[in-house]
Amino acid sequence: MRFALTEEQIEFRAVVRGLLADTCGPDELRAAWPDAELAGGGPGGGNGRVPGAWSALAEMGVLGIMVPEANGGLEMTQEDLVPLLIEAGWAALPDPVSATAGVAVTLLAQATDSEKRAGELLAGIAAGELSFGCAFLAGRVATSNFVPAATSLDQILLCVNDQVHVVGPASLPLERVQSVDGARDLFRIDLVDQLDNSTVLLTGEAAESATRSAFDFAALGAAAELIGLSRRMLEMTVLYATERKQFGVQIGSFQAVKHHLTNASLAVEFAEPLVLRAANSLALGNPQASVHVSMAKAKASAAAKAAAAASLQVHGAIGYTVEYDLHLYMKRSWALAGEFGDVEFHRRRVSDELLAI
Amino acid sequence: MDLTWSESEEAFRTEARSWLESNVPTPALPSGDTKEGFALHLDWEHRLAADNWSVVSWPKAFGGRDASLWEWLIFEEEYYRVGGPQRVTQNGIFLLAPTIFEFGTPAQQEYYLPRMSSAVDLxxxxxxxxxxxxxxxxxxxxxxxxxxxxxxxxxxxxxxxxxxxxxxxxxxxxxxxxxxxxxxxxxxxxxxxxxxxxxxxxxxxxxxxxxxxxxxxxxxxxxxxxxxxxxxxxxxxxxxxxxxxxxxMATTSSERGLTLRSPGRFQATATRLVELAREQVGNGLSEQMADAVADAWMDAEAYSLFTLSDVSGVVEGKAMGARSSYNKIFWSELDVRLHEVALDLLGPSAELDGPWMKGYQFALSGPIYAGTNEIQRNIVAERVLGLPRK
The missing domain is CATH 2.40.110.10 (Butyryl-CoA Dehydrogenase, subunit A, domain 2)
Known part of the structure; x- marks a missing residue:
């Protein structure tokens, strides 16, 4: 029994943390927003990507962390990737790290019918040349048909009932929609009927099973990012409450403020172990993995909403502006809390399992 | 990360389980917080001690089994799983004993500890x-x-x-x-x-x-x-x-942290809550109540995992420090929630004298004793998050 990261995982995480602090600060984040006014600054015209951070992660091998060595990857597991996604969340990196390194690799690794094509795509991921999005359009998982930064991606995986397709964005009817979080530069993909056999990657039971595990990873990836986002918001807020004075004292000395922040922190600290356990369960193919993912996503979503609410309240009016950085992280939390199954969806998956309804 | 138990830990579990299953009194003892109930609990404590199960993690010389922290967690899990009686000796074992181990002279340790583990001194x-x-x-x-x-x-x-x-x-x-x-x-x-x-x-x-x-x-x-x-x-x-x-303070940090409240107790309560809800499936259990049950269950899981993570640190020599205040707030409020959901499931029968109402009243003391949760929140805010004291 040892429920802790290894020395190597801790070191890898520290390197990624440093790298993201350098390449994905609030300025780079604002530059990913298409609309400078909504972002509260920046050049405008962004496409939901932070190219400096993405290429640095690619160079480090983060994108191919789960890709088999035979395809040029590091052949590590969900346990190694999830702590890094917590860091991606801390930086609010909008790029598709979870979708590419986690969801796409999960799907492609199971595409034994189209082994050659899948192998090429996996090699492309490991080489840092390909970025992926993923949409779940119909089936037994929660419908998730929003794809961030879709036009910037190389490939989009579509899970539709018992089929998985891999399609370039130019061949898809993408409808641009406005996310509360502009850095997501969001597109909706509605159920497409013009898919033909040329794009099919998986069919039948294999597709359904791969879709389930891909959805599980997608939900867990979002949960991990939510943990990081929550920590970031709370760190910012503690700092602000230490600097800001009212009635002649630091506002962080008020008990009401302390208790708001402790409550949010409790939610985060007790959600994180659920996230790490789910990573372990996915890595080992534990039959309870889906339930473990649902516990993680339900609790991480709730924790992030609590952290966002407490952070805004403690910041007061300055947090209620787009010039201040908090909104960049808060809006991502709101978006991810509902993505790949919200609290209600995942809690229901848990209660169905517990109560066998 | 390794979330499995070793062979020797599994063997320890089997031994504990089999002893507990053949020794835990049935029907359950009445509350140990009355004169008559306390006497019955004392008999139970003597039986535990006779077979060296009263203080598994202590050295053998003082009545224990030299069990590791992991084995102690396993023992607690098994203890509450079979519905073992409340430990009327717990304040000595879990609060005073750690202090005697740390500050007592050898003579004090030799005198007080065996008398405590065998429930001679209470x-x-x-x-x-x-x-x-x-x-x-x-x-x-x-x-x-x-x-x-x-x-x-x-x-x-x-x-x-x-x-x-x-x-x-x-x-x-x-x-x-x-x-x-x-x-x-x-x-x-x-x-x-x-x-x-x-x-x-x-x-x-x-x-x-x-x-x-x-x-x-x-x-x-x-x-x-x-x-x-x-x-x-x-x-x-x-x-x-x-x-x-x-x-x-050495004592209170053990009280607030790992030693007093192992996850086994809350997992057992959560399991009984799920059993109570299952009885109502197809017979009026609303989705809202099913959600509440699932939510409380997830918190019990989270507490258990949080503890595994703490223990992983402790066995590698990391101090718990102010983080132990997180535990105390979480388990005490979790215990209240588990009982609240059960009482909601019981509806009008909730008011009748029964284990859930009894347990609820007991749980309500958790956020108060060992330093109220308001104090604990201040400790987390100041010593973990880093907010100013004044």
């Missing part, structure tokens, strides 16, 4: 006073030096002393430096509750049991330690005179 905690609750440093009970007689004379009042009416010893803080204020000038005493100079009056708790006591000291004499059993039986001092606050 210890209650004497922290609170009428005007010193969450503000423990406001303790006013005092011990006056009597050089002529060679010892200390105790006077003052302790209150809300759990099971004080049934125990024969108390440990607590007494002010030994009359000029001192707040955290300074207190000494950690171990005190007999029988004989001249001490009066114990039991009174009813919220649930009606006589689980509380107030204890009055009037010139109770504690002789200086000469290393003999006869003297130690009359009480003594742990650590240095006037250093009691530091000695006591």
């Amino acid at each position: 210890w209650c905690q004497g922290w609170s006073e009428p005007n010193a609750g969450s503000d423990l440093a406001a303790v006013r009970s005092k011990a006056t030096r009597d050089d002529a007689a060679g010892g200390w004379r105790l006077s003052g009042q302790k209150t809300w002393t759990t099971r004080g009416a049934f125990c024969n010893y108390l440990f607590g803080l007494f002010r030994t430096d009359p000029e001192s204020e707040r955290h300074k000038g207190m000494t950690y005493f171990m005190v007999p509750l029988e004989g001249d100079g001490v009066t114990v009056r039991g009174f009813g708790r919220l649930d009606g049991d006589e689980g509380f006591a107030e204890v009055f000291f009037d010139d109770l004499f504690i002789p200086d330690d000469d290393g003999t059993a006869a003297t130690m039986a009359r009480g003594g001092i742990l650590g240095e005179v006037n250093q009691g606050w530091g000695v006591a």
